[in-house]
Amino acid sequence: MTIFDGETYEAILERMLARLPSDVDKREGSVVYDMLAPAAIELAQAYIEMDNVLDLGFVDNTYGEYLDRRAAEQGLTRKEATKATGEVTFEGLDGVEVPMGTRVSTADDEPIYFVTTDSVTLFDGTATAKAEAEVGGANSSVQTGEITEFDVSDIPGVATVTNNDVFTGGFDEESDEDFIARYKEYVGRPITSGNKYQYEAWAKEISGVSNAMCYPLWQGPGTVKVVLINEDKRSPSQEIIETVTAHIEEERPVGADVTVVGVTEIPVDITATLTLTDGSSIDAVSAAIAENLKTYFQTIAFDQTTVRYTQIGNAILDADGVIDYADLKANGTVANIILAADEVPVAGSVVVTVN
Numbered sequence: 001m002t003i004f005d006g007e008t009y010e011a012i013l014e015r016m017l018a019r020l021p022s023d024v025d026k027r028e029g030s031v032v033y034d035m036l037a038p039a040a041i042e043l044a045q046a047y048i049e050m051d052n053v054l055d056l057g058f059v060d061n062t063y064g065e066y067l068d069r070r071a072a073e074q075g076l077t078r079k080e081a082t083k084a085t086g087e088v089t090f091e092g093l094d095g096v097e098v099p100m101g102t103r104v105s106t107a108d109d110e111p112i113y114f115v116t117t118d119s120v121t122l123f124d125g126t127a128t129a130k131a132e133a134e135v136g137g138a139n140s141s142v143q144t145g146e147i148t149e150f151d152v153s154d155i156p157g158v159a160t161v162t163n164n165d166v167f168t169g170g171f172d173e174e175s176d177e178d179f180i181a182r183y184k185e186y187v188g189r190p191i192t193s194g195n196k197y198q199y200e201a202w203a204k205e206i207s208g209v210s211n212a213m214c215y216p217l218w219q220g221p222g223t224v225k226v227v228l229i230n231e232d233k234r235s236p237s238q239e240i241i242e243t244v245t246a247h248i249e250e251e252r253p254v255g256a257d258v259t260v261v262g263v264t265e266i267p268v269d270i271t272a273t274l275t276l277t278d279g280s281s282i283d284a285v286s287a288a289i290a291e292n293l294k295t296y297f298q299t300i301a302f303d304q305t306t307v308r309y310t311q312i313g314n315a316i317l318d319a320d321g322v323i324d325y326a327d328l329k330a331n332g333t334v335a336n337i338i339l340a341a342d343e344v345p346v347a348g349s350v351v352v353t354v355n
Contacts, residue, residue: 003054007047013040059183063176071183078179079207081136084170085239088116088147088163089128096122096157098129104150104161112140114147114167122158131163133170138231140170169239171208171231178210194253199226202248203260208240211302213342224258227342233301234346235262266339267348268293268307272316272328275355280321286350288319293347301344307337326355 016036017026024032055061062070068078090098100119105111113134120127131147133140147163174182182204189197196214203212203226210231218225228244230236236244245260252258270293276285292315300307309330316325330337331348339345 002051004047004051007044009040009044012043013037016040059180067176067179067183071179074183074186076179076183076186077205079174079205079209081173082169082171082207083133083136084140084142084167085117085130085132085237086163086165086167087128088114088131088161089126090120090122090155090158091126091160092122092155092158094122094125096155098122098127098155098158100129102129102150102155103134104131104147106142106146107148111149112142114140128164131167133167136170136173138170138172140167142167169208169237174207194256199224199248199252199258202251203228203244206240206244206247208236209244212244213302215342218259222255222257224252224256226258226260227263228260229263229302229344233298233344235265235344263302264340264343265346266337266343268297268312268330268337268345269332269348269351270312270316270328270330271351272325272353273355274316274325274352275323277321277323282352282354285319285321286352288321289316289352290347290350292316292318293350297345297347305339305341305343307339307345309334309336 013036016039017033020026020032026032056063056066057070059067059070071077088104098116098120100116102116103113104116105113114131115134116129116131118130120129142163143166144164145162147161147167150158150161152158186201189201191198191201196216199214200212203209203214208230209228210233211229213227215225215227217223226244226248228236228241230240241260241262245258248258248260270289274282274285276282293312296311296315297307307330309328312330313325313328316322316328328334337345
């Protein structure tokens with residue numbers, strides 16, 4: 001129910017017609033009726049837009065640019081997308097220089113482009129250069145071997161390029177949902193003069209940080225520890241940790257000794273005997289189980305400190321091709337795994353055999 005729900009086309013037209021003298025023909029199709037009806041339609045549309053404008057003033061209903069403007073009133077800005085970084089290796093003739101800014105890409109139909117951030121010279125037929133994505137976003141975090149393309153005319157003498165390790169650190173722009181949650185947390189918590197909530201808020205202002213935990217007095221008076229987790233619910237890169245550290249140093253009260261670290265990752269290795277449907281590939285099933293475990297672990301990271309044995313079983317049963325399992329062990333035990341508050345589970349090895 002909104003303020004202007006009653007301002008419909010019919011209601012507006014009825015009021016307009018009621019204001020005319022009784023001896024005027026007001027029937028549908030009359031001159032007066034046909035003149036007032038279009039105006040009533042436009043007025044009804046205006047009331048609808050007024051409802052929308054009213055909604056956009058409240059954080060639960062707003063979005064996009066309007067959310068940015070609402071949050072700016074509290075000094076909050078949306079976290080920008082970050083670019084994945086890594087290294088690419090060129091092979092070719094000795095002595096060939098690969099200049100900074102060389103453009104390489106994946107071989108997809110819609111390739112992801114990267115540029116080198118330093119200059120290198122091939123020696124013994126190879127050289128490795130640092131690179132970053134041209135455009136930020138989660139899809140810029142590519143796997144090993146996905147970068148294979150470059151413009152040969154740009155660097156004659158170079159035959160191939162590839163990435164021998166994953167590119168990491170690419171995260172999407174903060175979504176409306178996450179920004180609203182951070183806004184509500186900011187205005188709903190007692191953030192004052194360097195208390196624990198303020199340290200957590202400072203940390204979460206940095207792109208790539210999805211959550212943070214502050215431990216006041218962790219090594220005595222004047223000491224503060226801030227533990228970070230990234231958008232993938234894992235420990236962030238050293239670059240993000242250093243950025244958060246620098247940001248907190250600019251904001252913190254005088255005299256505080258602040259340590260910023262990434263969350264401690266606890267690998268969860270599982271073994272099990274599976275019963276599979278006919279034609280199922282053990283490799284495909286193992287990959288599906290690992291993906292299901294990753295999803296489960298992300299849902300509980302920094303929220304729960306118990307990795308439930310039964311939920312690990314559910315992750316196995318949810319994998320396509322699995323009928324049942326037996327002899328399931330998680331980190332060698334048939335029990336829940338208990339974590340510390342600054343630890344998160346991550347998928348380790350998945351070793352399964354077929355019954």
